[in-house]
Amino acid sequence: MLLELTEQLQRSLSLLQKQDIQTTAQALKWSQSEVRLGDDCAAIPDREGYLLFAAEGMLPKFVEEEPWFAGWSAIMVNVSDVYAMGGTPIAVVDTLWSKSDQEVDLLWEGMNAASTAYNVPIVGGHTNCHSSYTALSVAILGRAEHLITSFDAQPGDLLFIAVDFRGEPHPKYPFWDAATKADPVQLRSNLSILPALAAAGLCNAGKDISNGGIIGTLLMLLEASNCGAILNLDRVPCPDSLTLDRWLVSFPSYGFLLSVHPDNAEIVQAQFRQQDLVCENIGTIEAGSKLEVRSKGTSIEFWDLSEQKLTGFSK
Secondary structure: OHHHHHHHHHOOHHHHHHHOOHHHHHHOOOOOOOOOOOOOOEEEEEOOEEEEEEEEEOOHHHHHHOHHHHHHHHHHHHHHHHHHOOOEEEEEEEEEEOOOHHHHHHHHHHHHHHHHHHOOOEEEEEEEOOOOOOEEEEEEEEEEOOOOOOOOOOOOOEEEEEEOOOOEEOOOOOEEEOOOOOOHHHHHHHHOHHHHHHHHOOOOEEEEOOOOHHHHHHHHHHHHHOOEEEEEHHHOOOOOOOOHHHHOOOEOOOEEEEEEOHHHHHHHHHHHHOOOOEEEEEEEEEOOOEEEEEEOOEEEEEEEOOOOOOOOOOO
16 A cells, blocks of 8 residues: 555655755856745745745646636745745735736736735736746745754654644645635734744754645755655544545645754744644655655655756755
């Protein structure tokens, strides 16, 4: 059973798409920038803290089939990236192409709804309504005084997942929607936990669970930190309405992986549970380069980053 699941996950489209990032890693490997590459946001030193800069593009098919939701998601994923690094968002800009001006109405409705819910203004961008296709990308600017990075997980850390089960699965895409129907005040309060953890120095490392799902995001975290891990699938909390195999590759809309020193485990868990969020220890960070997956007494080597890169970004 575990072997079948791991083979299915290794073939998943979400992991294959993350490997596309290797083209960027190769192109930028000689970069002399002081900004470390491969995190959720670029953290640019600025005065006593950091400017956080990130961008996300929406899949063209998603934009065509679910324009309102694509507009919402374009804002949401950027906001999540900023909070994942211990920051708060300042503003976003969009880049939008469409075949006609009528085609952008639902995209704008979704973007404006998310902009209001997360209290992050849309302040500019680029628009072309005479394109041969429809496409959307959004970039975000944020600020942090203290960082949670992907680069600083340490062997011996406990691996935590923090998610919000107050949602529902999307009928078509691997997406757990705990955002579009949520109280905006609660959304922002949930996200504010991350900057508080960063300020208190309670997390060694962390990462927003992206469209690579739990597995893909964990691999990116390990690659950036030059570590391995043991993931105990029996401990991974899963919504009742989803099977574990689907949940492991889903984007949870509110979801973070955190690498936490054992001394800080209880207080980190309490921060999330106080807001009725799920926060569980699902494994450990290990020395080396291998991700080992365990379930019901069986263990399988899922990936060895020394032999097979994922994104190509490592310190």
